[in-house]
Amino acid sequence: MTEKKGVTLKIYVMGKGYEVPSDLTIMKAMEYVGYRPVRGAGCRGGFCGACATIYRLKDDYRLHMALACQKTVEDGMYLTQIPFTPVRKTVYDLDELDSSGTLLLEYYPEIARCVSCNTCTKACPQDLDVMDYVQAAIRGDIEQVTALSFDCIRCGLCAVRCPAEIAPYQVALLARRLYGKYVLGKEKQLDKRLRELEEEKLGEDVVQLIEMDVGELRASYERREIEE
Amino acid sequence: MSSLIEGYPEYMRESIEAVARSRDRRLKETFPLIDLKEREKALNQFHPDYKTEGKRRVRLGPNKGDLAPTEVADLLEAHSLIDPREIDLSTIDLDVDILIIGGGGAGMVAALWANYTGAEPASILIVQKLRLGDANSVMSQGGIQAADRPNDNPAIHYLDTIGGGHFTNDPELVRALVMEAPSILRWHEELGVVYDREQDGSMTTLECGGTSRKRLHSCRDYTGLEIVRNLRDEVENRNIPVIEFTAAIELLMDEYGQVAGAVLYNMETQEYHIARSKSTILATGGFGRLHIQGYQTTNHYGATADGIAIAYRAGARLRDIDSVQYHPTGAAYPEQIVGLLVTEKVRSLGAQPVNKNGDLFVNPFEPRDVESAMIIRECYERKNSIETTTGMRGIWLDSPMIEAIQGEGTIRTALSAMWRLYNRFGIDMTKEPLLVFPTLHYQNGGIVINQRGETRVPGLFAAGEVTGGVHGRNRLMGNSVLDYNIFGRKAGIAAKEYAEKVKLGKLTLNHVAKYEELLTEAGIETLRRSPMLLPDYRGEKTVSHALTVL
Numbered sequence: 001m002t003e004k005k006g007v008t009l010k011i012y013v014m015g016k017g018y019e020v021p022s023d024l025t026i027m028k029a030m031e032y033v034g035y036r037p038v039r040g041a042g043c044r045g046g047f048c049g050a051c052a053t054i055y056r057l058k059d060d061y062r063l064h065m066a067l068a069c070q071k072t073v074e075d076g077m078y079l080t081q082i083p084f085t086p087v088r089k090t091v092y093d094l095d096e097l098d099s100s101g102t103l104l105l106e107y108y109p110e111i112a113r114c115v116s117c118n119t120c121t122k123a124c125p126q127d128l129d130v131m132d133y134v135q136a137a138i139r140g141d142i143e144q145v146t147a148l149s150f151d152c153i154r155c156g157l158c159a160v161r162c163p164a165e166i167a168p169y170q171v172a173l174l175a176r177r178l179y180g181k182y183v184l185g186k187e188k189q190l191d192k193r194l195r196e197l198e199e200e201k202l203g204e205d206v207v208q209l210i211e212m213d214v215g216e217l218r219a220s221y222e223r224r225e226i227e228e
Numbered sequence: 229m230s231s232l233i234e235g236y237p238e239y240m241r242e243s244i245e246a247v248a249r250s251r252d253r254r255l256k257e258t259f260p261l262i263d264l265k266e267r268e269k270a271l272n273q274f275h276p277d278y279k280t281e282g283k284r285r286v287r288l289g290p291n292k293g294d295l296a297p298t299e300v301a302d303l304l305e306a307h308s309l310i311d312p313r314e315i316d317l318s319t320i321d322l323d324v325d326i327l328i329i330g331g332g333g334a335g336m337v338a339a340l341w342a343n344y345t346g347a348e349p350a351s352i353l354i355v356q357k358l359r360l361g362d363a364n365s366v367m368s369q370g371g372i373q374a375a376d377r378p379n380d381n382p383a384i385h386y387l388d389t390i391g392g393g394h395f396t397n398d399p400e401l402v403r404a405l406v407m408e409a410p411s412i413l414r415w416h417e418e419l420g421v422v423y424d425r426e427q428d429g430s431m432t433t434l435e436c437g438g439t440s441r442k443r444l445h446s447c448r449d450y451t452g453l454e455i456v457r458n459l460r461d462e463v464e465n466r467n468i469p470v471i472e473f474t475a476a477i478e479l480l481m482d483e484y485g486q487v488a489g490a491v492l493y494n495m496e497t498q499e500y501h502i503a504r505s506k507s508t509i510l511a512t513g514g515f516g517r518l519h520i521q522g523y524q525t526t527n528h529y530g531a532t533a534d535g536i537a538i539a540y541r542a543g544a545r546l547r548d549i550d551s552v553q554y555h556p557t558g559a560a561y562p563e564q565i566v567g568l569l570v571t572e573k574v575r576s577l578g579a580q581p582v583n584k585n586g587d588l589f590v591n592p593f594e595p596r597d598v599e600s601a602m603i604i605r606e607c608y609e610r611k612n613s614i615e616t617t618t619g620m621r622g623i624w625l626d627s628p629m630i631e632a633i634q635g636e637g638t639i640r641t642a643l644s645a646m647w648r649l650y651n652r653f654g655i656d657m658t659k660e661p662l663l664v665f666p667t668l669h670y671q672n673g674g675i676v677i678n679q680r681g682e683t684r685v686p687g688l689f690a691a692g693e694v695t696g697g698v699h700g701r702n703r704l705m706g707n708s709v710l711d712y713n714i715f716g717r718k719a720g721i722a723a724k725e726y727a728e729k730v731k732l733g734k735l736t737l738n739h740v741a742k743y744e745e746l747l748t749e750a751g752i753e754t755l756r757r758s759p760m761l762l763p764d765y766r767g768e769k770t771v772s773h774a775l776t777v778l
């Protein structure tokens with residue numbers, strides 16, 4: 001990265017202060033001052049949750065959570081990354097389960113310890129209603145858990161903050177898989193297409209295209225009808 | 229129309245207002261698709277790939293004489309990270325049947341199918357440079373193509389794919405892609421992947437650039453995230469061993485010229501491990517982080533073409549490696565997210581690209597390379613673009629149209645990732661358009677494979693973005709998520725079958741030593757070493773003062 005001119009501000013990476021340009025994300029700012037992360041960076045676009053970060057601001061007692069790749073630096077930011085969160089994952093064979101929501105409590109009984117403090121929701125850098133989906137999980141409402149947790153990128157911050165030691169995103173993952181497999185289930189038109197393929201009804205046309213010379217192929221391509 | 233424009237500098241107001249003013253008119257207009265001749269003209273004049281600068285002929289190895297982007301040629305014409313004489317091959321640290329290099333989509337799919345078809349979990353090993361699933365695969369937003377609707381069929385999918393690829397694709401690979409696509413959707417349903425559905429329970433499908441049917445299946449705009457979460461959970465449920473933060477830095481071979489595993493590098497402890505394996509699958513993904521021709525990229529941190537570099541030394545052949553996909557719509561503003569993807573689904577749902585005057589200049593659904601070329605022309609030849617505070621040019625993607633066409637609230641539900649991305653930086657895309665410019669997105673070419681996912685080197689299989697042929701010289705949206713599923717599955721099954729039969733001889737790194745000789749013969753004098761493993765974004769000051777003492 002080339003050195004930048006313009007407005008700078010001061011951030012503290014694990015307590016050490018650095019001047020950085022003001023228009024950088026936390027991730028780029030840390031690189032700017034010389035870090036080359038092995039952990040703590042993944043997709044760099046807000047999709048993987050590898051860059052979970054906590055910080056405080058000057059004269060502010062609150063602890064803030066962010067994704068380092070998605071948050072612009074602020075003056076006086078006092079930060080550290082949490083590149084890994086130890087959590088428990090239950091092992092299951094999805095084929096042997098069903099759509100009953102009681103499975104969530106069975107596999108993750110700790111969700112019953114939720115004290116509705118809402119700390120998880122406040123911690124979520126995706127702004128999800130984490131506590132609401134934990135509550136839905138307790139009720140066994142897998143549809144609601146799916147809807148509310150869908151945009152979860154598993155950064156781990158809710159699990160770090162939960163006083164009841166729940167790892168909400170593990171529960172949500174199971175709920176979504178149950179919902180997808182047993183509630184949405186197998187779609188009818190897809191069934192039909194798979195049968196047609198099995199009966200080898202559709203391969204012929206492809207073979208014909210493969211055997212065409214490029215001139216013919218180009219002409220068929222230009223002639224194809226576009227669905228409105 | 230003097231409402232406050234949030235998130236954008238004041239000087240852009242005039243143009244943003246022009247876009248808003250022409251919106252009603254444009255809602256009824258479509259800019260025509262251009263014909264094949266015009267396409268070629270646009271590409272030749274404006275697409276970065278069609279320029280002669282930025283490429284050179286590779287001077288050694290199986291593709292000697294072929295063109296490659298300078299950044300890729302640099303990695304091919306480079307020394308190994310290891311000196312074979314310093315590596316102890318007499319102690320085998322890990323001994324498996326199927327070694328999978330790269331834990332993105334292709335790698336996990338391969339592992340699962342090897343396991344489904346009979347490989348014991350403990351006989352498989354995934355080595356992954358970052359965390360499992362931290363890959364381009366987790367980032368795909370738009371969706372996956374599969375010809376499963378009544379008005380669609382694999383032949384139309386074939387035609388769209390091969391025409392989009394300018395008739396350069398490997399026909400047999402495309403056949404496998406289109407014929408097996410519906411079976412992948414079925415497998416995903418069984419894994420519990422939550423695809424978007426209509427009220428009546430049928431699959432929601434959308435059109436995308438270069439397709440003639442609505443064939444794109446998505447999971448909101450987190451398709452990759454949803455698929456990868458399921459794959460990763462299944463890999464964990466099935467107890468398939470994974471070693472994270474460990475990169476393959478060279479393939480191992482045996483005395484009979486078969487690939488026999490890899491030299492691994494623990495990126496945290498900085499030690500090497502010898503992993504012997506009867507079969508090896510490369511699933512290392514693409515090369516966005518090489519920043520070809522200086523472009524910003526949508527790709528994840530580890531997209532550095534490692535697989536290409538190490539397979540080439542072992543004798544694998546490449547194709548179309550000079551063909552790069554620039555996604556037409558990368559973020560051009562704000563600075564924090566420059567280069568990140570604005571998914572094509574934004575166009576699928578109705579947003580038109582418009583110039584600074586609010587006028588149409590391209591149909592939203594041209595194949596990607598054509599769309600990009602037209603945007604570059606609008607910015608650099610016709611100069612109808614907006615310049616950002618850092619000197620980057622861009623055109624508008626008129627996202628508020630989505631709400632006008634599909635109904636209010638569509639963006640928050642169908643494009644929640646996009647909305648969140650912009651909202652974090654103060655831009656409300658339901659009200660304001662997005663400033664975009666093409667961004668480096670996808671490695672069209674790669675290692676040559678056959679329909680079983682085999683390379684020409686015995687024992688070496690490959691799948692996903694690291695391979696070439698499926699997409700020819702231009703990939704359509706939705707076809708690479710499909711690609712890593714189809715060919716990941718094929719490679720996993722083929723590697724498992726191969727491992728049952730092969731007899732390995734003595735391990736060697738002779739191919740690395742031989743490659744050194746080739747470098748000398750070709751007169752290549754360089755300090756460069758490859759694979760790259762991770763890009764280096766440290767500030768100049770740090771780099772210029774770097775010392776290695778500890």
Ligand SMILES: Cc1cc2nc3c(=O)[nH]c(=O)nc-3n(C[C@H](O)[C@H](O)[C@H](O)COP(=O)(O)OP(=O)(O)OC[C@H]3O[C@@H](n4cnc5c(N)ncnc54)[C@H](O)[C@@H]3O)c2cc1C
Nearest residue numbers: 330332334363364365370371476513530692693706708709
């Ligand atoms: C932002 C974005 C959006 C996209 N949207 C779509 C879409 O909507 N539809 C579509 O079809 N396609 C889309 N694509 C393309 C598609 O997601 C990818 O092409 C595809 O997922 C590649 O899968 P893969 O498994 O081959 O590679 P990856 O998913 O990138 O996985 C490769 C993995 O291997 C690791 N690795 C690399 N080198 C080594 C090494 N030396 N040792 C060990 N591990 C290594 C990498 O770190 C990475 O984790 C998108 C891509 C991006 C970046």
Ligand code: FES
Nearest residue numbers: 042043044049069
């Ligand atoms: S690096 Fe993936 S979310 Fe930040």
